Structure formats: structure tokens, C-alpha cells
Amino acid sequence: MSYNLLKGKRGIIFGALDENSIAWKTAERVHEEGGTFVLTNAPIAMRMGQIDALAKKTNSEIIPADATDLDDLENLVQKSMEILGGKLDFVLHSIGMSVNVRKGRHYTDQKYDWTTKGWDVSAVSFHKVCQTIFKADAMNEWGSIVALTYMAAQRTFPDYNDMADNKAYLESIARSFGYFFGKEKKVRVNTISQSPTPTTAGKGVKGFDGFINYAEKMSPLGNASAQDCADYTVSLFSDLTRKVTMQNLFHDGGFSNTGVSQEVVEEFSED
Numbered sequence: 152m153s154y155n156l157l158k159g160k161r162g163i164i165f166g167a168l169d170e171n172s173i174a175w176k177t178a179e180r181v182h183e184e185g186g187t188f189v190l191t192n193a194p195i196a197m198r199m200g201q202i203d204a205l206a207k208k209t210n211s212e213i214i215p216a217d218a219t220d221l222d223d224l225e226n227l228v229q230k231s232m233e234i235l236g237g238k239l240d241f242v243l244h245s246i247g248m249s250v251n252v253r254k255g256r257h258y259t260d261q262k263y264d265w266t267t268k269g270w271d272v273s274a275v276s277f278h279k280v281c282q283t284i285f286k287a288d289a290m291n292e293w294g295s296i297v298a299l300t301y302m303a304a305q306r307t308f309p310d311y312n313d314m315a316d317n318k319a320y321l322e323s324i325a326r327s328f329g330y331f332f333g334k335e336k337k338v339r340v341n342t343i344s345q346s347p348t349p350t351t352a353g354k355g356v357k358g359f360d361g362f363i364n365y366a367e368k369m370s371p372l373g374n375a376s377a378q379d380c381a382d383y384t385v386s387l388f389s390d391l392t393r394k395v396t397m398q399n400l401f402h403d404g405g406f407s408n409t410g411v412s413q414e415v416v417e418e419f420s421e422d
């Protein structure tokens with residue numbers, strides 16, 4: 152169902168790799184709601200993914216950009232405004248990668264070059280995106296910037312490894328930049344803390360199957376899917392949430408506030 156919530160709004164969507172990606176589902180949903188946007192991803196991901204199909208489906212153009220590269224970001228922001236015909240109203244940062252996770256290095260045995268790389272891609276890139284947009288004065292007033300995060304920033308999930316630290320840093324950037332964006336540009340900045348979701352990034356975390364099933368049993372409403380996340384993101388891009396900023400918003404079916412569920416108690420009961 153479409154409510155035309157984003158009619159006339161323009162934006163940039165980072166991170167659609169394949170049809171499972173949270174950014175992919177969000178792009179489809181934003182398109183349904185009348186928003187127009189430029190799709191972007193790292194050049195290497197573009198060769199591996201299927202982003203062309205998404206661009207066709209949503210009538211959008213693609214501009215490659217490594218989100219850690221300031222020249223790429225400046226080019227992306229300028230070209231996007233030209234293509235879309237004006238300043239931006241929404242931006243989705245849906246980017247994450249840990250080299251330590253990818254290469255199976257334990258949290259207590261990190262290779263720090265890899266730690267730094269993952270931190271740059273997963274956390275500092277959000278600052279770079281915000282700063283590039285801020286300096287170019289590229290957002291309209293009452294625009295909305297959203298990044299995706301995970302609850303391992305607050306509570307420990309051993310296999311989430313150094314991504315937990317990256318997410319804590321990412322959430323802090325949303326608060327810090329949210330202050331300046333609010334004061335000077337009337338733009339809001341938030342993070343969505345999403346349930347485990349079966350995507351390329353999600354499934355790359357060791358023990359993901361156990362993890363997602365446990366979360367499903369612990370969440371009164373069940374896990375939030377990528378599609379659910381797309382709906383929630385649309386609401387944050389819309390004019391209906393104009394005073395929500397500098398927040399980390401849990402989108403997890405209630406998982407984060409559940410101590411234990413009946414299903415989990417039964418699993419551990421001896422009789």
C-alpha cells in the first residue's frame with residue numbers, strides 16, 4: 152500500500168547489494184511512496200551485486216562511491232543534486248563490514264589494520280557522509296538522515312566481534328552530528344537498531360542461524376524483517392517524524408526490552 156509519504160522528496164540510498172539488502176527493500180519502498188533517489192555502492196560491490204536491476208525498477212541512476220573516500224562522496228552529493236534537480240530530503244547509510252569478522256579473527260586476537268579498516272567503513276564513513284552533505288549545504292530543511300545499527304553496541308554478542316565497537320561509534324556520530332545538523336540546518340539524524348536479518352552482511356557473522364532463531368523466540372512480535380525496516384525508514388524520512396532526532400531507535404519486535412520469553416524458559420526447564 153502506498154501513502155505517498157515521500158512525494159516530491161529526493162535522496163541518496165547507500166548499500167543495496169542484492170535483493171536481501173535492507174537498502175534494497177528500502178529503495179523499493181521509498182519508490183512506492185513517491186520519493187526519487189540516486190543509488191550508490193562501493194565500485195567493487197557494484198560488480199558483484201545486482202544493483203542495475205534495482206535502478207531500472209525504481210527509475211533511478213547509480214553513482215559508484217567508496218563511502219570512505221571524500222572525493223567520491225563529494226562527487227556523489229553534487230551529481231545527485233544535479234540528477235534529482237535540487238537539494239536532498241533523505242539519506243540512508245546502510246553500510247557495514249569488518250575484516251576481522253570476514254577473516255575469522257577472534258575479538259581477543261584482532262589484526263589492528265583490519266580493525267581500522269572496518270571502523271572506517273562501518274562507522275567513520277557515516278561521519279564522512281554527514282560532513283560532506285553538511286559542508287555542501289546539500290540537505291533541505293526538515294530532511295532526515297538514517298544509519299543502520301545493531302544492539303551489540305549496548306549488549307555483548309560475542310561473535311559480533313569488532314562490529315560491536317563500530318556500531319557504538321556509529322550511534323555516537325548520529326548524536327553528535329545530529330546536534331549540529333539540527334541547530335544549523337533543521338535536519339534530523341538517527342540510527343535504527345535492527346533485528347538480525349538474513350543478508351550478506353548478517354549471514355557473515357559466525358553463528359548467525361542460532362542468533363536469529365534465538366532473537367525470534369525472544370521478541371514478543373518476532374524479528375523485524377528487512378521489509379519491516381524499509382517501512383520504518385520511510386516513516387523516518389517522512390514529514391510525520393520531524394522532531395525525532397539524535398536517537399537510536401530499536402526496531403526489533405521488542406527484543407531489546409525482553410528479559411526472557413516463555414519459549415526460552417521452556418527450553419531450559421528441567422521438567
Ligand SMILES: NC(=O)c1ccc[n+]([C@@H]2O[C@H](COP(=O)([O-])OP(=O)(O)OC[C@H]3O[C@@H](n4cnc5c(N)ncnc54)[C@H](O)[C@@H]3O)[C@@H](O)[C@H]2O)c1
Nearest residue numbers: 166168172173196218246247299300347348350351352353
Ligand atoms: N543483517 C543484519 O542482521 C543487520 C542487523 C542490524 C543492522 N544491520 C546493518 O544494516 C546495514 C546494511 O546491511 P545489510 O544487512 O543490508 O547487508 P548487505 O551486505 O546487503 O549491505 C552492506 C552494504 O555495505 C556496502 N559497503 C561495504 N563497504 C562499503 C564501502 N567502502 N563503501 C560503500 N558501501 C560499502 C556493501 O557493498 C553492501 O551493499 C549495515 O550497517 C549492517 O551492519 C544489519
